[in-house]
Amino acid sequence: QVQLVESGGGVVQPGRSLRLSCAASGFTFSSYGMHWVRQAPGKGLEWVAVISYDGSNKYYADSVKGRFTISRDNSKNTLYLQMNSLRAEDTAVYYCAKDSTDDYGDYVPLGYWGQGTLVTVSS
Amino acid sequence: EIVMTQSPATLSVSPGERATLSCRASQSVSSNLAWYQQKPGQAPRLLIYGASTRATGIPARFSGSGSGTEFTLTISSLQSEDFAVYYCQQYNNWGPWTFGQGTKVEIK
Numbered sequence: 001q002v003q004l005v006e007s008g009g010g011v012v013q014p015g016r017s018l019r020l021s022c023a024a025s026g027f028t029f030s031s032y033g034m035h036w037v038r039q040a041p042g043k044g045l046e047w048v049a050v051i052s053y054d055g056s057n058k059y060y061a062d063s064v065k066g067r068f069t070i071s072r073d074n075s076k077n078t079l080y081l082q083m084n085s086l087r088a089e090d091t092a093v094y095y096c097a098k099d100s101t102d103d104y105g106d107y108v109p110l111g112y113w114g115q116g117t118l119v120t121v122s123s
Numbered sequence: 124e125i126v127m128t129q130s131p132a133t134l135s136v137s138p139g140e141r142a143t144l145s146c147r148a149s150q151s152v153s154s155n156l157a158w159y160q161q162k163p164g165q166a167p168r169l170l171i172y173g174a175s176t177r178a179t180g181i182p183a184r185f186s187g188s189g190s191g192t193e194f195t196l197t198i199s200s201l202q203s204e205d206f207a208v209y210y211c212q213q214y215n216n217w218g219p220w221t222f223g224q225g226t227k228v229e230i231k
Contacts (some may be wrong), residue, residue, distance in 0.1 A: 035220070037167075045159070045167060045210050047220040059218030062124065095166055106173060109157050109214045113166035 002026040002112045004096050009117030012086055022079040022096030022114055030054070030074035033099040035110060036081045038092035038119075048094070049081065064090075086121045093118050125149050125213050129223035135231040142198040144226045146211035151191045155215040158187055158196045161225075162207045170209075171196065198228075206230055 008020040022034070036048040049060045049070040058070050069082040079096050093116040100108045126149040136142045146156070154174040159167040169178045171187035174194060184199040198205055211223040 044208075044225045045161075045212075045222045047212070047222060050218055050220070057217070061219055102176070106176070107214075108172050108178070109169070109212065109220070110159070110167075111169045111172075111178060113168075115166055 002098065004098060004112060004114035006094060006096055006114045006117040009094065009119045011120045011122060013123050014087060014121055016086055017082070017084045018086060018119060020081040020083065020094055020096075020117060020119070022081075024077045024079065024096075024098070027098070029072075029077040034070075034072060034079045035097045035099070036068075036070060036079075037095045037097055037110070037113075038090075039095070039116075040089075040092045043092075046092070051079070083119070086119075088121050091119060091121045124219060125152060125215065125221050127211055127213055127221050127223035129209075129211055129226045131226060132224070133227045133229060135229050136201050137231045138203060139200050140231075142201055142205075142228055144196040144198075144209055144211075144228070146189075146194040146196070146223050148192045148194075148213055152213040152215035154190050155213055156187075156189070156194050157212045157214065158185075159210045159212065160205075160207045161210065167210065201228070 003025045005023045035050045051070045067085045071080045095116045096114045097110040098112040100111045128147045130145045156174045158171040161167040175187045186197045208225045208227045210225045214220045
């Protein structure tokens with residue numbers, strides 16, 4: 001079965017960096033686009049970034065553009081999020097999520113999610 | 124960026140009753156609209172994609188409709204496990220994806 005396991009969260013000071021990882025299993029990782037979505041404490045969902053199946057295309061939310069970098073290592077079945085110049089407003093649970101297609105070949109967004117990893121930006 | 128607006132913010136419904144949630148896009152997203160359910164302490168779960176297609180394993184009491192800028196999620200007869208927060212999300216074009224602010228469905 002599909003499993004997505006995030007790691008790398010923790011407490012970090014403003015202005016510092018952190019790298020999150022998402023280990024994938026149970027599917028052909030190199031065939032699917034992957035996303036990061038975050039949720040600040042008590043708030044709603046915010047889409048952060050997406051990377052295509054082969055890493056050739058990436059897109060970011062305006063709130064993280066220029067500070068965060070999404071990447072993947074298909075040989076290791078792992079998705080990453082490099083977060084630089086962290087701010088207090090980046091405090092959130094970060095989820096990785098997987099795209100897929102249905103039996104008709106239609107795109108299915110964010111059908112599988114990890115359990116999330118908490119990032120706290122505080123001095 | 125396409126802005127998604129959900130209404131109401133909170134919906135109070137009795138078990139067994141029908142719940143109707145709305146989502147409006149600031150510009151057309153065609154049928155590129157998904158709905159997610161999130162319970163406290165859990166990751167979101169995909170319910171509906173393509174505006175009206177139920178995801179695998181989702182009960183038939185959940186249905187989605189709409190296209191363009193106006194969308195609806197209907198839960199035909201609320202069960203105890205359906206009390207949660209529901210988010211809509213547009214995925215028109217390849218990024219950026221955006222979520223609505225959520226509708227909390229609570230027990231009346």
